[in-house]
């Protein structure tokens with residue numbers, strides 16, 4: 353029984369799934385070069401925005417003919433912009449296996465009211481990806497942040513598809529390999545895997561997505577904040593740093609710092625290796641303890657960023673209260689902050705394992721999780 357507190361503490365107790373831990377080398381003075389109090393349309397502001405776009409292309413290895421834009425309202429803004437600008441030209445398939453994917457379903461079915469086939473799976477499972485029809489547009493999350501379930505690969509996306517793939521990759525970009533040839537619209541926000549600041553989203557468009565934008569006009573009105581075209585042509589400025597409205601130059605500086613840090617750990621390969629090592633430490637812990645398990649039922653779909661766990665011990669009387677109490681104990685000890693399961697997800701824990709988290713901290717935290725579990729079992733009795 354691990355009732356005695358472990359000797360080692362994580363150096364950084366931040367395991368939140370968003371905003372995520374800042375890069376380990378972050379200090380506020382690293383942002384001293386931010387273009388504060390300057391116009392984002394001045395040469396200095398534009399150059400930084402362009403560097404954010406081209407740095408994203410370089411680190412994520414995005415093809416030269418894909419467009420990358422910085423847009424308002426974080427990942428939500430980027431996804432909504434895509435849904436409202438592109439859907440309706442043909443039937444859509446909406447895939448959802450957790451809260452955020454379900455949110456996109458609501459938007460498309462209840463707000464846009466377009467012809468859509470909805471495919472859902474319970475938390476821990478994933479939809480039948482092989483059943484996706486290549487004639488349809490398809491909307492999905494690469495990694496379901498609130499379930500810890502990700503798509504295992506992109507084999508189910510046809511090379512000769514007629515529809516577009518619209519992928520919310522906010523908790524996948526910079527931690528998982530994204531096959532750009534299979535993705536027509538990809539979105540993420542700075543506050544996730546690189547530990548940047550919220551408020552800005554990124555939208556990445558394939559040439560096919562641009563062709564749709566330039567050949568199709570939705571039947572509904574679009575507010576300025578969503579508009580990617582003017583007079584039937586893509587607004588090129590959005591993809592070179594002339595943002596739709598005013599961005600935070602402090603957040604831009606922070607993102608540029610995060611990209612530099614990403615390069616320093618080996619770029620995308622290094623980031624994936626860091627996330628994999630963190631997640632593996634948690635997987636091994638679950639294998640070694642029969643009272644806790646991964647929420648993802650199929651190992652091939654286990655997330656390496658938002659690792660979701662469930663307690664499986666028969667002695668637990670009230671699952672939700674128990675999980676909350678364990679998380680609270682770890683927070684009170686300053687061992688792990690913000691690791692309760694998402695509010696709409698099954699009771700349990702969610703441990704962020706993206707690359708800004710140090711493996712040594714995950715390894716130091718896990719014995720404390722065993723301690724908190726035993727303490728709570730005892731308290732319950």
Ligand SMILES: Cc1ncc(COP(=O)(O)O)c(C=O)c1O
Nearest residue numbers: 370426427428452493497522541
């Ligand atoms: C899969 C997914 N989509 C969308 C969002 C919303 O992101 P944001 O708050 O950056 O708009 C999140 C946030 O956790 C997410 O995990």
